[in-house]
Amino acid sequence: PTQRFGVVTLFPEMFEPFLNQGVFGRAVRNGIIQVDIFNPRDYTTDKHRTVDDRPYGGGPGMLMMVQPLTDAISDAKIALGENSLVVYLTPQGKTLNQTAVQSFTQLPNIILVAGRYEGIDERVINALVDQEWSIGDYVLSGGELPAMVLMDSVSRLLPDVLGHSQSAVEDSFTNGLLDCPHYTRPDVLNGEAVPSVLLSGNHEKIRQWRLTKALERTLERRPDLLNYLALTEEQQKILSQ
Ligand code: SAM
Numbered sequence: 001p002t003q004r005f006g007v008v009t010l011f012p013e014m015f016e017p018f019l020n021q022g023v024f025g026r027a028v029r030n031g032i033i034q035v036d037i038f039n040p041r042d043y044t045t046d047k048h049r050t051v052d053d054r055p056y057g058g059g060p061g062m063l064m065m066v067q068p069l070t071d072a073i074s075d076a077k078i079a080l081g082e083n084s085l086v087v088y089l090t091p092q093g094k095t096l097n098q099t100a101v102q103s104f105t106q107l108p109n110i111i112l113v114a115g116r117y118e119g120i121d122e123r124v125i126n127a128l129v130d131q132e133w134s135i136g137d138y139v140l141s142g143g144e145l146p147a148m149v150l151m152d153s154v155s156r157l158l159p160d161v162l163g164h165s166q167s168a169v170e171d172s173f174t175n176g177l178l179d180c181p182h183y184t185r186p187d188v189l190n191g192e193a194v195p196s197v198l199l200s201g202n203h204e205k206i207r208q209w210r211l212t213k214a215l216e217r218t219l220e221r222r223p224d225l226l227n228y229l230a231l232t233e234e235q236q237k238i239l240s241q
Helices: 012-020 022-029 066-080 098-104 122-128 144-155 203-221 223-227 233-240
Strands: 003-008 033-038 085-095 109-114 131-134
Touching: 003 066, 003 144, 012 022, 012 033, 012 144, 022 033, 022 144, 033 066, 033 144, 066 085, 066 109, 066 122, 085 144, 098 144, 109 144, 131 144, 203 223, 203 233
Parallel strands: 003 033, 003 109, 085 109, 085 131
Antiparallel strands: none
């Protein structure tokens, strides 16, 4: 495979629909992506298969029990290789963005640790985790959805995952801008006509229109994005009009 993911999770079933459907499912079937799941519950030694433990200092909530978790992560490292990147999904991590997603495509072996309960012991993070990433400033009940968000966003940038008809090159953030608006049939919908330039067949005019709209949108909705962008001469000209 081009990209291997190991996922450490107490809820492997959550990944089943995701791993089998759509663009990601096809990439798995085509062998471009491989996903292996490591469930801490399979590494328990007591008859109740306990995976949670009480926090020192008391208070509400539990933590993931250290031994099953560390054994699952260690096994993932054996399977994917000692040089794998171990990522813990946590609201305390750096916020994921398209630049980070792009950089993950350069790392062929990534282990994603999905937390549950109130999270994991700080010493497990110190010993086994290379990077901590968040998917946004809100709290979920587990790291499974964040792990899927990361895998999905990375997968669509890998070669041969998207067909030509769904190419990622014009997507928002790919060139630092939001995407332009899109139109399909009918010509007129709710009294609103498709911009005539899109019916003109003039590819250069269409390209210029799309770039203009992308710049307008970004200026209107996400002016912060323009601060980091080295604008081309053409983009500067459009913005100054
Ligand atoms: N007590 C933790 C805190 O405030 O930082 C939150 C624990 S949360 C209820 C349980 C798990 O969900 C976390 O260990 C983490 O793996 C995951 N999680 C929750 N929100 C997340 C986010 N925004 N990004 C990534 N992972 C998140």
